[in-house]
Amino acid sequence: MFGLIKRWKALEAKGIMGINRRNADYVLKYNQRHLYPIVDDKIITKERAIQAGIHVPELYGIISTEKEIEKFDEIIAGRSDFVIKPAQGAGGDGILVIADKFEGRYKTVSGKIVSQEDIEHQLSSILTGLYSLGGHRDRALIEYRVTPDPIFKSISYEGVPDIRIIVLMGYPVMAMLRLPTRQSNGKANLHQGAIGVGVDLATGLTLRGTWLNNKITKHPDTTNAVDGVQLPNWDGFMKLAAGCYELCGLGYIGVDMVLDEEKGPLILELNARPGLNIQIANDCGLTHRAHAVEARIAELAKNDVKESAEDRVRFSQQLFGHVKPAEI
Amino acid sequence: MRSLTLHLKVLITLLVTVGILVTAYQIFILGIPVTEDETDDLWNIDAKVEFQASGREPVKVQMFVPPLNQDYVSLNESFISNNYGVSIKRADGNRKVTWSARRASGNQTLYYRLVLTKRYSGEQPKATGPIYRDSIAVEGAEKIAAEALLAPIRQHSADVETFISETIKRVNNSADDNVKLLLGGDASTPNKAKVIELLLSIAHVPMERVHTIRLAADIQQTPELWLRSFNGENWLYFNPDSGEQGLPQDRLVWWTGDDQLVGIEGGKKALVSFTLNNSEMNAIRLAKLTDENTDVDFLEYSLYGLPLQTQQTYQIMIMIPIGVLVILILRNLGGLQTLGTFTPVLIALAFRETQLGFGIMLFTVITALGLSLRSYLEHLKLQMLPRLSVVLTFVVVLIAVISLFSHKLGLERGLSVALFPMVILTMTIERLSITWEERGASHAFKVAVGTLFAATLAHLLMTVPELTYFIFTFPAVLLIMVGFMLAMGRYRGYRLTELFRFKAFLKD
Numbered sequence: 099m100f101g102l103i104k105r106w107k108a109l110e111a112k113g114i115m116g117i118n119r120r121n122a123d124y125v126l127k128y129n130q131r132h133l134y135p136i137v138d139d140k141i142i143t144k145e146r147a148i149q150a151g152i153h154v155p156e157l158y159g160i161i162s163t164e165k166e167i168e169k170f171d172e173i174i175a176g177r178s179d180f181v182i183k184p185a186q187g188a189g190g191d192g193i194l195v196i197a198d199k200f201e202g203r204y205k206t207v208s209g210k211i212v213s214q215e216d217i218e219h220q221l222s223s224i225l226t227g228l229y230s231l232g233g234h235r236d237r238a239l240i241e242y243r244v245t246p247d248p249i250f251k252s253i254s255y256e257g258v259p260d261i262r263i264i265v266l267m268g269y270p271v272m273a274m275l276r277l278p279t280r281q282s283n284g285k286a287n288l289h290q291g292a293i294g295v296g297v298d299l300a301t302g303l304t305l306r307g308t309w310l311n312n313k314i315t316k317h318p319d320t321t322n323a324v325d326g327v328q329l330p331n332w333d334g335f336m337k338l339a340a341g342c343y344e345l346c347g348l349g350y351i352g353v354d355m356v357l358d359e360e361k362g363p364l365i366l367e368l369n370a371r372p373g374l375n376i377q378i379a380n381d382c383g384l385t386h387r388a389h390a391v392e393a394r395i396a397e398l399a400k401n402d403v404k405e406s407a408e409d410r411v412r413f414s415q416q417l418f419g420h421v422k423p424a425e426i
Numbered sequence: 427m428r429s430l431t432l433h434l435k436v437l438i439t440l441l442v443t444v445g446i447l448v449t450a451y452q453i454f455i456l457g458i459p460v461t462e463d464e465t466d467d468l469w470n471i472d473a474k475v476e477f478q479a480s481g482r483e484p485v486k487v488q489m490f491v492p493p494l495n496q497d498y499v500s501l502n503e504s505f506i507s508n509n510y511g512v513s514i515k516r517a518d519g520n521r522k523v524t525w526s527a528r529r530a531s532g533n534q535t536l537y538y539r540l541v542l543t544k545r546y547s548g549e550q551p552k553a554t555g556p557i558y559r560d561s562i563a564v565e566g567a568e569k570i571a572a573e574a575l576l577a578p579i580r581q582h583s584a585d586v587e588t589f590i591s592e593t594i595k596r597v598n599n600s601a602d603d604n605v606k607l608l609l610g611g612d613a614s615t616p617n618k619a620k621v622i623e624l625l626l627s628i629a630h631v632p633m634e635r636v637h638t639i640r641l642a643a644d645i646q647q648t649p650e651l652w653l654r655s656f657n658g659e660n661w662l663y664f665n666p667d668s669g670e671q672g673l674p675q676d677r678l679v680w681w682t683g684d685d686q687l688v689g690i691e692g693g694k695k696a697l698v699s700f701t702l703n704n705s706e707m708n709a710i711r712l713a714k715l716t717d718e719n720t721d722v723d724f725l726e727y728s729l730y731g732l733p734l735q736t737q738q739t740y741q742i743m744i745m746i747p748i749g750v751l752v753i754l755i756l757r758n759l760g761g762l763q764t765l766g767t768f769t770p771v772l773i774a775l776a777f778r779e780t781q782l783g784f785g786i787m788l789f790t791v792i793t794a795l796g797l798s799l800r801s802y803l804e805h806l807k808l809q810m811l812p813r814l815s816v817v818l819t820f821v822v823v824l825i826a827v828i829s830l831f832s833h834k835l836g837l838e839r840g841l842s843v844a845l846f847p848m849v850i851l852t853m854t855i856e857r858l859s860i861t862w863e864e865r866g867a868s869h870a871f872k873v874a875v876g877t878l879f880a881a882t883l884a885h886l887l888m889t890v891p892e893l894t895y896f897i898f899t900f901p902a903v904l905l906i907m908v909g910f911m912l913a914m915g916r917y918r919g920y921r922l923t924e925l926f927r928f929k930a931f932l933k934d
Contacts, residue, residue, distance in 0.1 A: 377928070
């Protein structure tokens with residue numbers, strides 16, 4: 099009991115944010131409910147992003163009724179790789195990544211052969227709302243398959259690693275690289291067993307990581323060190339993330355991005371309730387950083403100044419950057 | 427909690443204050459018992475009137491009965507008398523019952539029965555009484571004796587109150603020659619009262635006789651004489667034998683004035699005897715009874731004013747917030763994961779009908795079977811809706827089978843699976859299978875165990891009879907709970923599980 103109180107105090111001193119605080123002080127305060135559809139529906143997010151000139155994986159087509167499943171062949175016409183996603187899916191569920199066509203059948207990234215029928219069943223499941231929050235009817239989108247930059251080869255197992263940046267009122271506060279593992283089945287979701295690796299905001303150098311709520315330094319599948327890797331085009335990621343505030347209007351979001359071999363940084367999706375494991379990955383609490391941003395906003399509001407995305411990125415990089423990869 | 431805004435603080439303070447005030451008012455002012463087991467004294471008083479009817483003329487028996495404007499509330503009053511007509515009339519603050527019969531002969535017995543209790547009496551009417559009276563005329567030796575007595579009384583008293591008690595003390599001093607003269611050798615209480623009245627009347631202090639019955643079980647008693655005088659605001663009561671002031675708690679005023687308890691025409695040897703016994707009664711039932719018998723209808727606007735059947739439903743319903751509170755605490759403070767927000771409360775309610783042990787077993791078995799069927803159906807590549815429909819139908823069949831088997835085995839418990847738990851079970855399976863699809867089996871299992879745990883805890887709390895009674899009787903407590911819930915709405919501290927989840931931070 100006494101130990102727990104001490105632990106509580108220690109966590110608070112480190113500025114570790116708990117779910118209650120995240121909900122009360124950030125999600126509820128900065129995210130207006132009527133804006134949620136923008137981030138909850140990947141199609142709307144994509145449309146908005148395209149309008150704002152933000153890079154997203156190209157959309158091949160949308161299937162919104164059972165009848166439209168027939169149009170599937172037309173949508174993928176000639177393409178041998180693509181991704182099928184539920185528009186309102188959460189946590190990477192219901193996503194089917196096709197890497198190749200093979201004698202009239204399809205091959206997923208993990209090498210599994212699926213038939214046309216399987217794909218149609220998957221589409222129909224998405225439409226009935228199997229993967230959507232609360233079981234609402236959903237739409238399926240078919241989009242460009244991201245080819246991860248080769249930089250990730252050594253520290254990732256299958257799948258596509260993605261980069262999440264928490265953005266508070268347009269200011270990037272913390273970043274994390276999510277690396278799929280064998281356990282996560284090539285998915286980049288921490289609760290499914292992916293690794294989260296902290297990223298220095300100023301330099302884009304990776305820090306140590308977290309796996310299943312523990313700190314790690316090596317990828318469990320490739321045994322390569324996950325820290326000290328320089329992410330290419332880091333400022334591009336930062337600017338992309340900062341710009342998402344204007345895109346959706348939500349004040350506290352997690353921006354998920356990928357680095358495509360050819361197209362560079364792309365926005366995958368936005369999350370209105372980003373998880374808290376990013377703190378373990380960075381070995382740093384969110385609360386202090388969030389307070390710093392809030393203080394900055396208050397100061398700017400007093401002087402009636404508005405900062406551009408570039409300014410905000412610069413501010414964040416100056417304040418939160420240059421964290422040295424910890425020695426073990 | 428420092429993070430509460432003023433608005434919220436005011437709201438919470440308001441709710442909690444109102445909740446506490448209303449509850450305190452119910453407990454301390456209305457005297458509603460705090461626990462159901464609380465009992466109250468209930469007095470059963472029988473007055474038996476015996477007399478010999480002459481047989482030649484009509485019989486008319488008049489007897490005083492308690493005026494019932496005191497601290498006591500009568501629950502029931504009955505006049506047991508064969509062939510006699512009964513009428514009651516009020517006069518001078520007294521009540522008098524008249525039994526009458528055209529023809530009666532031989533030994534006659536009439537009964538008057540009164541059931542009363544002390545609690546829940548309503549507001550007393552403002553007392554009034556005379557504050558002046560003319561002197562009773564006395565002559566000769568008596569006059570001198572009275573004046574000789576009054577002189578030191580006047581000297582030793584400051585006001586009416588002390589004057590009366592001083593007078594009573596003097597009259598009880600049998601060594602005093604003046605007193606001896608006035609009493610004329612009869613030192614009985616009524617005679618003393620007469621002398622006291624005489625002395626007081628000379629000083630123009632009015633005095634009234636009060637005949638009381640002692641609320642004590644199983645003792646022989648006759649009405650006890652007390653004196654009272656009005657001081658302008660209240661009646662002051664005096665014991666004529668000791669001068670002691672104030673009517674003891676256990677005295678019930680039967681009648682006031684100089685008249686005899688019973689008067690009879692057409693008969694003789696009227697004798698009244700009293701039998702008292704007390705019993706205890708469940709306080710809230712008593713409250714309900716008194717409520718019917720008095721105009722203090724404080725229970726009228728409580729939940730007890732509802733029809734009995736509805737009351738039973740509300741007794742269950744009003745406990746739902748307690749269950750919700752448990753879930754709130756477990757989730758927001760503990761960090762327990764449950765299936766949906768209020769599914770555990772519904773399961774807790776279902777446990778009411780199945781009993782806890784059997785309920786948990788049923789829940790586990792049926793959910794496990796339902797989920798395994800679901801995972802089998804997975805291979806058939808069905809759409810979600812048809813697949814869920816199959817699962818739900820299967821659950822119904824399963825429950826029917828369990829009911830049938832347990833009935834055949836003589837376990838009547840199995841039949842308790844009513845419609846309500848079944849709906850909740852099917853709902854749970856549906857939600858759980860969606861969780862399974864979305865989050866995987868281990869998460870689904872974790873959530874299911876969490877739900878079962880939360881439901882069990884909620885059920886245990888929701889079925890504490892004392893708690894049920896308390897909240898049903900004092901629903902304002904819910905306002906206090908809402909205050910707490912509002913405060914919880916801004917709780918920003920860690921959840922218990924987070925202390926373990928973030929343990930890695932402190933491992934350096």
